[in-house]
Amino acid sequence: MPTSINGQLTGAGKRFAIAASRFNGAIVEQLVAAAVDALIRHGVADKDITVVRCPGAWELPLVVQKLAASKKADAVIALGCVIRGDTPHFDYVAGECAKGIAAVQAHSGIPVAFGVLTTDTTEQAQARAGLKAGNKGVDAAMTALEMVNLMGQL
Ligand code: INI
Numbered sequence: 001m002p003t004s005i006n007g008q009l010t011g012a013g014k015r016f017a018i019a020a021s022r023f024n025g026a027i028v029e030q031l032v033a034a035a036v037d038a039l040i041r042h043g044v045a046d047k048d049i050t051v052v053r054c055p056g057a058w059e060l061p062l063v064v065q066k067l068a069a070s071k072k073a074d075a076v077i078a079l080g081c082v083i084r085g086d087t088p089h090f091d092y093v094a095g096e097c098a099k100g101i102a103a104v105q106a107h108s109g110i111p112v113a114f115g116v117l118t119t120d121t122t123e124q125a126q127a128r129a130g131l132k133a134g135n136k137g138v139d140a141a142m143t144a145l146e147m148v149n150l151m152g153q154l
Pocket residue numbers: 021023024055056057058059080081082083084086087089093
């Protein structure tokens with residue numbers, strides 16, 4: 001039998017930091033609310049969840065980096081929303097945000113869940129923020145829970 005190691009979805013005693021951007025705030029706040037709700041329903045205490053807000057997705061990597069370096073969180077959840085229709089800079093903002101967050105995870109050793117919506121339209125973003133196609137905030141929270149527990153076993 002192979003040895004199988006899996007992260008459980010339990011959060012009691014674990015600390016989570018959420019970095020959320022204000023740009024497209026109505027959508028991002030739906031991701032934040034859903035992520036917090038998912039964490040609490042999996043045993044995370046209110047006092048162990050910190051939400052930090054920054055201007056836009058471009059700023060998320062720096063905030064995530066600070067949170068990861070603080071050692072005050074077992075995992076960080078990055079939440080934001082970049083909509084192509086809003087800007088010709090879409091590729092720069094979305095690309096650098098994703099690259100920057102990936103770099104923090106790789107270099108800090110702290111799990112960073114990527115819950116940044118990148119869509120062509122506002123409708124697509126709304127659909128992924130609870131309207132029709134699930135909620136990316138929940139997905140990111142579940143990923144963070146699993147990764148925290150997995151890291152504890154490796
Ligand atoms: N920031 C976002 O989070 N989403 C966007 O869709 C967006 N658009 O469309 O431009 C956006 N731009 C702001 C950017 O993240 C920075 O806050 C800004 O450039 C200042 O550094």
